[in-house]
Amino acid sequence: MYQTENSFANAIYNNENVIVVDLRSDTLTKPTKRMREAMFNAEVGDDVYGEDPTVKKLEEKAAEMVGKEAAIFVTSGTMGNLIAIMNHCNERGSEAYCGSVSHSILHEQGGAAQIAGVSLRPLKNKHDGTFELSELKSYLRSDNDHEPISKLVIVENTTNGIIVPQTWIEELVTFCKKHNLKLHMDGARIWNASVGSGIPVKEIVSGFDSVTFCLSKGLGAPAGSLLCGSKAFVVAARRARKALGGGMRQVGVLAAAGLVAIEDSIPILKYDHERAFLLASSINEIQSKVFSVHLSTVQTNMIFIQVDKNIASSQEFVNRLREVNDDNDDDKIIVKCSALNDSSVRLVICYEITDRQLMLASKKIKYVIQKLDMKC
DSSP states (O other): OOOOTTTTTTOOOOTTOOEEEEOSOTTOOOOOHHHHHHHHHOOOOOGGGTOOHHHHHHHHHHHHHHTOSEEEEESOHHHHHHHHHHHHOOSTTEEEEEETTOHHHHSSTTHHHHTTOOEEEEEOOOTTSOOOHHHHHHHOOOSOTTSOEEEEEEEESSBTTBOOOHHHHHHHHHHHHHTTOEEEEEOTTHHHHHHHHTOOHHHHTTTOSEEEEESSSSSOOSSOEEEEEOHHHHHHHHHHHHHTTOOOSSTHHHHHHHHHHHHHHGGGHHHHHHHHHHHHHHHHTTOOSSEEEOGGGOSSSEEEEEEOTTTOOHHHHHHHHTOOOSSSGGGSEEEEOEEEETTEEEEEOOTTSOHHHHHHHHHHHHHHHHHHHHTO
16 A cells, blocks of 8 residues: 655654554645655746746646646635635625535635625535535526625535535536526545546536635645636636735745645545545444444545434544553554534545554544443
8 A cells, every 4th residue: 555755754652652643634744755855946936927937837737637728826725715706706796606514615714705795605515515406596696686696606526525426517517507607616625536536627627617626635735726717717816816915926836846746646546545445444344333434425535433422422532532541552542533513523544644554543443432332
């Protein structure tokens, strides 16, 4: 299985030989040796003047990879999504639509309303990341002075590690064309979606007016995202980026890491997916009365452990995984993960998590589940 020169980057040993395996996110990776060398050797210029050759190379490569005319390097996916909303909803009083569990509405500080003056209307996400087009249709506004203006639909792919079905995406594209709506894809982990589905990114986003993807989630770069669209869209995006304070100067040092991330990390995402499924399967083998994983949801690098909140809480489980209480080798491991709510715990696999670390994490998780099961 895939190993890196940072084989033990996430394993920390203290005097008691306790090992820490951090499965909170795939954003925790450190730049690889090749990334650091590329950053050191990067040819740079002032990107605000459009004179950073490494940024230009990254933008051209990104646009070609997703099948769009142009791209712009931005600090984060949050900035990329916000700029897309600003561009597409360029009329005051605009309304945009997105899934109820999407990043845009839950994790971006309401930036659409706070900064862009755009209201986001959530559509109930189904388990596969889709929403009902009939619900979307019922929310569309008429040509009435009392109502906002329907402008944009935002789709996140993947959604909590789930690959949004391409058949539904194609139906949505047809719907939006019929109703004169713009389409933006928050593709923070679009490469996971492509690798997991076997569908090229160009095909996934062909009907979208814009798409963002992150270099720092799963791909391992230290920072940055790409926002892609038409040439005119990117010209407007550059102006909006400046207004948001996103104009960067000799940022080729970061773009260089992004180029390496695209080249090195996309081909190995499949190993993250395979290992996530193996870990999820090992948890289900316990046949716990309290903890389980719906294996159909483990499509990429994320695992969601469901907790029967009538018996235990997800936070209790997460806290216990961080503790070493017993003189047992399986307990002398700290696993960091995230309690999303009372009944769900998220674990994320990335390339820095070695096979050995994954094995140790599995041992600790199963040890804690069996301990908590005994209390039932």
